[in-house]
Every structure is written in C-alpha cells, then in structure tokens.
Amino acid sequence: MEEGIVGRAVGMAVAGLMPVPEIQFRKYADPAVEQINDCTMRWRTNNRFAAPMVLRMPVGFFKCGDPWHSHTNEVQFVHSPCWKVAVPCNAGDAVGLLRTALRGDDPVMFLEHRAMLDAAWARRPYPGDDYMIPFGQARITMPGDRLTIVTWGAMVERSEEAARASGHSVVVIDLRTLMPWDSDAVLASVARTHRCLIVHEDLRTGGFGAEIAAAVADQAFMELDAPVLRLTMPDVPSPITRCC
Numbered sequence: 463m464e465e466g467i468v469g470r471a472v473g474m475a476v477a478g479l480m481p482v483p484e485i486q487f488r489k490y491a492d493p494a495v496e497q498i499n500d501c502t503m504r505w506r507t508n509n510r511f512a513a514p515m516v517l518r519m520p521v522g523f524f525k526c527g528d529p530w531h532s533h534t535n536e537v538q539f540v541h542s543p544c545w546k547v548a549v550p551c552n553a554g555d556a557v558g559l560l561r562t563a564l565r566g567d568d569p570v571m572f573l574e575h576r577a578m579l580d581a582a583w584a585r586r587p588y589p590g591d592d593y594m595i596p597f598g599q600a601r602i603t604m605p606g607d608r609l610t611i612v613t614w615g616a617m618v619e620r621s622e623e624a625a626r627a628s629g630h631s632v633v634v635i636d637l638r639t640l641m642p643w644d645s646d647a648v649l650a651s652v653a654r655t656h657r658c659l660i661v662h663e664d665l666r667t668g669g670f671g672a673e674i675a676a677a678v679a680d681q682a683f684m685e686l687d688a689p690v691l692r693l694t695m696p697d698v699p700s701p702i703t704r705c706c
Contacts, residue, residue: 464490468497468517475501475513480564488521488533488573501569502544516563516570522616522663523700524576532700534615534664539571540641540673546570546597547641551578551618554586555638558595565594575616583619600644602651606631610651612674613661614640621661640670648674649682656687666694 464485471481485491491498504512523532539547546568550556556574563570578584604622608630613621614637625632633651637643652658658678660671675690 464492464494465497468494469500471515471517472497472500472513475515475569476503476511480514480516482516482518482564484518486520487531488519488535489531491517491519498539498542498545498569502542504567505544512567514567514569516560516572518572518574520576520579521573522575522577534573534575534662536571536573536640537664537668537670537673539573540670544568545641546639547573548597548639549573549575549615550638551575551615551636552584552586554589554593555595555601555636557589558593559597559638562594562597566597573615577616578619581619595638597639598642598644600638600647601636602633602647603636604632604634606633607655608632609657609659610635610648610655611659611661612637612648612671614638615663617661617663643670643674645674645677645681648678652678652682653685656685658686658690659693660690661693663695665697666692667697669694 467483467485471483474481501513521534536547536549539545548559548563548570550559560572563572603618604625610633611621611625612635618634618636621634625634633655635647635651660674662669662671664670671692671694675692678690
C-alpha cells in the first residue's frame, strides 16, 4: 500500500501538483523505498523534472506499539540524496517548517514524533498565516555555558528536563531539521561550552549523532575539554509494552 501512496504522489508531483502523502508509521515506509528514491529526479535530470512533495510520517516510541510502530531511523532519509528532513518538536515549529516545505522544489520527509502529537508540552499558540522557519536553522531552547546538548524531536523535552534536574548551566539545541542541519549553531555553542552531548532516540550505531560528533571533532577539536558523547537507544529493536 505504501508504495502505491508514494508512487501516486510522485506522479502528481511530476504533473505540477504539491502532494502531501502520509505514511502511517515509520517502518511502513520501507516498502516504498523505490518510489521514495524516484523523487531524486530533479538532481538526475539537471532540473528538467522534479517531484516535490511533503511526505508526513509519525515516528518514535509512545507508550504502546510494536517495533514496526515505534521506529525512528531518520538517518535513512538523511542519507537519501535530494530529500530534506524535518523533525519538529512542537506545534509552532511544525507550522513554520511545513509552510516552508510546501513552498520548496525538493521532496521533504516530515517526521512527526508520536509522543508530541497530543502532548501538552508541544502545544503552542498559532503563529499566524505567514510564519515560516528556514530549513537548517536550529533553535536554542535553553541557554547555558557548561555543556551543549544537541538533539531533536521528542528528545528536546527530555533533554530540557534532564538539564533542569542536573543543576548545571546547560545549552539545549533543537536542530529542527536534519537535512540540512545547522552545524554553525552547534559549533558556536561548543566553542562556548567546550563540551558536547548528542541525544537521539534512534539506534547508536550509524545514527545521525555520529555525523554530528564527527563534525564537532573535525571542526572544533581544539575547543573541546572532553570527548564528544552520545546518548542514544541501544542497538536493539524498539521495546514493546503492549500491542496497539
């Protein structure tokens, strides 16, 4: 079914429309990988053809579900050429990023964490009909000077909670988009705090946190007073609590 959803959206996009298909859960996108790869035609045809769309998809663990319902695995789409990837953590960012995505020429993977869909923490006032957020522009949600936490999605709330509980002065950076990602904001913060912790829900091995850690180690090595650390889910399927 998912290959049909995305395949039809590709046809609509090539015909000049801006489709907004939805895949019900992250794992269900896997049968549509070939159709998702077809969206790279703007690059492959030197701008003669394009297949812009906004592919919405709930991701992540939320109280109930099996491993198929609870995946994040956003790094697979970051690794797909020509796709942009947005991971908003609240309603205001979702509005701004969605409006930007709908005005672009590239396909956008719009990942909405299930734990945020009806969470009181994620609710925001409607920012207005003209509100837009550029892709690749992170947001500092908490200021500090002892440690930089880099995160996105549902882990923003959890990182803020942990930072407050620690009693230390901690910067929390919400990337908001992973492709492109705001390396300038991360490197500038690390230059001030001299420490970096990357927090994400995806598996540790090959997760997007490894890309951020590599960039910090490569471009801010002399600023670090400690190794770059990652706090992630272990390399196991998402744990099951009960079936939906």
